[in-house]
Amino acid sequence: MIIGVPKEIKNNENRIALTPGGALELIKRGHTVYVQQGGGVGSGFTDAMYEKVGATILPTIEEVYSIAEMIMKVKEPIESEYSLIKKDQLLFTYFHFASYEPLTHAMIKNGSVCLAYETVERADRSLPLLIPMSEVAGRMAIQEGAKYLEKPVKGKGVLLGGVPGVPPGKVLILGGGVVGTQAAKMAAGLGAQVTIMDVSLARLRYLNDVMPANVVTRFSNEMNIRELIPTHDLIVGAVLIPGAKAPNLITRDMLKDMQPGTVLVDVAVDQGGCIETCRPTTHEDPTFIIDDVVHYCVANMPGAVPYTSTIALTNATLPYAIELAGKGWKKACKENAELRLGLNVVEGKVTYKGVSEAFDLPYTPVEEVLV
Numbered sequence: 001m002i003i004g005v006p007k008e009i010k011n012n013e014n015r016i017a018l019t020p021g022g023a024l025e026l027i028k029r030g031h032t033v034y035v036q037q038g039g040g041v042g043s044g045f046t047d048a049m050y051e052k053v054g055a056t057i058l059p060t061i062e063e064v065y066s067i068a069e070m071i072m073k074v075k076e077p078i079e080s081e082y083s084l085i086k087k088d089q090l091l092f093t094y095f096h097f098a099s100y101e102p103l104t105h106a107m108i109k110n111g112s113v114c115l116a117y118e119t120v121e122r123a124d125r126s127l128p129l130l131i132p133m134s135e136v137a138g139r140m141a142i143q144e145g146a147k148y149l150e151k152p153v154k155g156k157g158v159l160l161g162g163v164p165g166v167p168p169g170k171v172l173i174l175g176g177g178v179v180g181t182q183a184a185k186m187a188a189g190l191g192a193q194v195t196i197m198d199v200s201l202a203r204l205r206y207l208n209d210v211m212p213a214n215v216v217t218r219f220s221n222e223m224n225i226r227e228l229i230p231t232h233d234l235i236v237g238a239v240l241i242p243g244a245k246a247p248n249l250i251t252r253d254m255l256k257d258m259q260p261g262t263v264l265v266d267v268a269v270d271q272g273g274c275i276e277t278c279r280p281t282t283h284e285d286p287t288f289i290i291d292d293v294v295h296y297c298v299a300n301m302p303g304a305v306p307y308t309s310t311i312a313l314t315n316a317t318l319p320y321a322i323e324l325a326g327k328g329w330k331k332a333c334k335e336n337a338e339l340r341l342g343l344n345v346v347e348g349k350v351t352y353k354g355v356s357e358a359f360d361l362p363y364t365p366v367e368e369v370l371v
Contacts, residue, residue: 004068005023007036007061012283020049021053021314023035025318026325037058042306043306043307061081065084069090071085075094090329091114092115093117095114095118096118097352097358104358113346117342120342129313129317129342133302134179134182136308137182138182141238148287149261155294156263158261160234168191172236173236175239176196176238181207184211196211197220198217198219226254230257235262237264237268240271247274258293269297270300283303324339343366
């Protein structure tokens, strides 16, 4: 198969979908890999490193899209890429369709095959291609939240870990999945007082067993959230519903109950966000303030640490990419239920229920497009 890896062009997105090591594994199996010139530089991988393993460097993004049967990306295509995507071309990337209707309609229109990293799902309901970036984003949520609690950037002026004689900061984490767990680990490691909330008692029991003493668990409901937000310094939204928009757990009216300088970090913002007042921001302009509450809502948080993120992502995606390249998307998805769940839009049809429900679009069961 001919595989194309374009340079990411979203604001401050320095990741690339494939490391030189990943390219080598595909090339060893007889596939051809084209990488856009300079595509890996932001992650620390030069064109020469790709050429050394047998990949071909192409000067422009247009050439990469034109020649490839499968496009491997990190972030969803943006408007300038829509016209480059060909009918029946396989796109293997994060899409988060349910958070952006124009993207959904563009992919329906161009007739491509959209296999979304974030909805590839194992039998145990885990999301293997979302986990590595969720791990990065969860840890970064605390790193960034701690920074924006500083007074010069309009935060409360609280040091999360405190010092002898001064109590530590308080962190509230909404969601006990991968993001929430990693955020809790980081916050606890800094010495903060952490509360993690979830609707699953089984998950809360697990977290209660494995977390250190400065992490406590609470059942997630509106009354408990309203009780806790006035006393917490940093609130992290870590809620995910695979392929669908996240629910609003923090509503606009709740901001008035927070202390001035409280920081909200919505890690779920690329899937619509779980904080009503959040909207996607960029690394270039990451925050905004509403009612004296600092909102950090960068939609591609792991893009700020591209070396770590690119390696972690390739580690997870490569086995699936090898299968798709070796068998073709249709055969691979027939034989692999995990990949089959990744199909969101196929040749003009919406094949993932969460996407069809988000925009009231006709739904086609994935089995019909695999015939």
